[in-house]
Amino acid sequence: MSFASSYTTLIFDIGDVLFSWSPQTKTSISQNVLRKILSSPTWNDYERGRMSQAECYARVGGEFSVDPTEVARAFQDARDSLQSNEELISVIRHLKARSDGTLHVFAMSNISAPDYEVLRTKPADWSLFDGIFTSADVGERKPNLGFYKAVISSTGADPSRTIFVDDKMENVLSARSLGMRGIIFDNTRKVVRALYNLLGDPVERGRQYLTMNAKKLLSVTDNGILLRENFAQLLILEATDNRNLVNLTDTHRTWNFFQEKPLLTTEEFPFDLDTTSLGLTVTNSPEDVAHSVMDDMLDYIDDDGIIQTYFDHRRPRVDPVVCVNALTLFYSYRRGHQLDRTLHWIREVLLHRAYLDGTRYYATPECFLYFLGRLLEISSDVYLAVYIKPLLIERVRERIGADGDALALSMRLRLCAYLGLRNDVDLRTLLPLQCEDGGWEIGWIYKYGSSGVKIGNRGLTTSLAVKAIIEMQQRFPSPPSTVPAIPLVKQAYTTA
Missing domain, CATH: 3.40.50.1000 (HAD superfamily/HAD-like)
Incomplete structure (x- = not known):
């Protein structure tokens, strides 16, 4: 491919x-009449060399009841413009x-x-x-x-x-x-x-964009506020394996979503299990540190046995994607059995398609499915493969061709590559969303739970798009159809 x-x-x-050129002239001939002359059979014959200019002007003058000299003046104005x-x-x-x-x-x-x-x-x-x-x-x-x-x-x-x-x-x-x-x-x-x-070449251009914007791949809200946050930086690092592209807040144990003062939320924002789980799996933290943090996480399980979002008992929030990312951490260290009730609930969410409108903190259904695929890939757990994978394949097949922004499409394509599902439809939709600068259009990954303000990152979208294309190339070497999914020049153009 x-x-x-x-x-x-x-x-x-x-x-x-x-x-x-401008159809507006200084003559008595209106723009509408001028355009009608241009589409007339007489003008067509003139453009094919079947009559002289003088003959053409005389004929269209008669056909449109205007003085041929006015026709000549009108077209001189058009040429001048x-x-x-x-x-x-x-x-x-x-x-x-x-x-x-x-x-x-x-x-x-x-x-x-x-x-x-x-x-x-x-x-x-x-x-x-x-x-x-x-x-x-x-x-x-x-x-x-x-x-x-x-x-x-x-x-x-x-x-x-x-x-x-x-x-x-x-x-x-x-x-x-x-x-x-x-x-x-x-x-x-x-x-x-x-x-x-x-x-x-979309991969080469995407990589150039990431390199040119290294250390400046910031997130932005859908109302235009720039955010310095760790989650997108960790995902970019995971997709590119290039630490030089990202800025991360150094931490020895738990992670906070925000790198600086929190924006659009409370001034004191707690560390969260979501970013922490991602940070510990992406940065290969020492095993003793990971186990110590997981011990702490077990103190944040609700009455239903489902792991929560924050290291803060005053914020008893639950989100399926956060649960999946915590499961990924636990299964990475062979402690997945400690979150059995969380895993069971996640399968129920998958079974009943509860994710189709996104989740409290995540904007699209692809976010839930993507991180669930990441759980299976990172853990390589036989039990999970039997318990989750067949149903995940079925649910991902259902999403092929569904509407989605560049990030959702990239997540879907990466999932398909991992699961062995050919997906030319979404690939043909993703490719035209690459912008002139080589980066992809922004896609929305998460959102504020209370206000619903969305957060996206062009660097994240681009790194996942590049990774998705490479993985699809490797998995399915034969080329896809060249027929575009949607007209190339009718795409919306947005940048962060």
């Missing part, structure tokens, strides 16, 4: 993609330069010969293109298949290795029907993101 780019050709529309899309052109230049000559770039436009002559006088990096095809020269016009076939024949491009970008759906549809990867242009930033994702 290699994700190195197989694309060798880029084909771009010119008008409204590489160049923008032409401006190159330097952001997109710069990205294309970068992509082509880094390809070491393997990527070829072409333009393909419905444009008349006179208008093209004017266009070429506009400042732009025309040397970027290996060829420019106009409807006037070819005698065909998009979306007619003849135009595309002429370009393919002339360039020798393999449609299956070609990306086509155009602002009109019907033009993209024709390209796709010939086997090209079509992107509808409606926003420069989205198209740039799609190009980076299609032409780059």
Whole structure:
């Protein structure tokens, strides 16, 4: 399952993609009429070189009841307004330069010969293109298949290795029907993101993001408050095995979620069994310390026999994910039998799908399932494998293809890789969520129990996404389908 780019050709529309223009003129011709002229059969014939400019202006003047001289003035205003899309052109230049000559770039436009002559006088990096095809020269016009076939024949491009970008759906549809990867242009930033994702290696780009932001991979709330906390840092460390990426509060025994003064909660925030369990399993603490902490944890079990969240009897909170993480610690040291009633309750939560709306402190069902898979993987306990694993496989299968943010998808994919479940559906959804900088969109992992404010971390999402892709590559070497799960340029773009 290699994700190195197989694309060798880029084909771009010119008008409204590489160049923008304004339909607003100083004439009596309205924007609406101007656009109708551009879509008229007469104008189509003009762009295919079947009549002169003067003849075209005369005909559309008669068809739309306007003076031909006004038509000429209107289109002169349109030509004067032409401006190159330097952001997109710069990205294309970068992509082509880094390809070491393997990527070829072409333009393909419905444009008349006179208008093209004017266009070429506009400042732009025309040397970027290996060829420019106009409807006037070819005698065909998009979306007619003849135009595309002429370009393919002339360039020798393999449609299956070609990306086509155009602002009109019907033009993209024709390209796709010939086997090209079509992107509808409606926003420069989205198209740039799609190009980076299609032409780059997601693992390499993700790692670059993590390295560039080392020690700065902070968490953030969904209302924009930055948090310095240990839990996400521990998970990033576990996923990357790179201590240089994270900041952790040194501790010899128990861990606190917050590294500094608690935010959005009480000023004195107790140490918790959740972060402590994670810290003791990720950092390989001395065995005597781990046993001592587990002895203390056994003092925080409620009347139902379920282990609690905080080292604080004044906060008798219970959360299934916290229970799973405590079980992971206990089973890591062969003391799982001491939390039998907690384990039984966790299986009931799994059996009855009680996790589907998240838990008190965790935002998504994937959090519960992910940490349950982590329990099985770390413990390698035969009893747990029999008691939990078959049901977990069934529940994870149910989630494949379900809605989820980048973090939930990454957790699901890692689970599938561990359980031996191929999951091309969620992989195809995850890949386009990678941003231009190489990191993935933020995903929400936990939340404040009282207010419901969510907490996420792009570094955590990116580290789990990279790990998920690698594990899926290793488990299932054959490539997934290249058909995107959702349109590449319709994705929402959010960053922390």
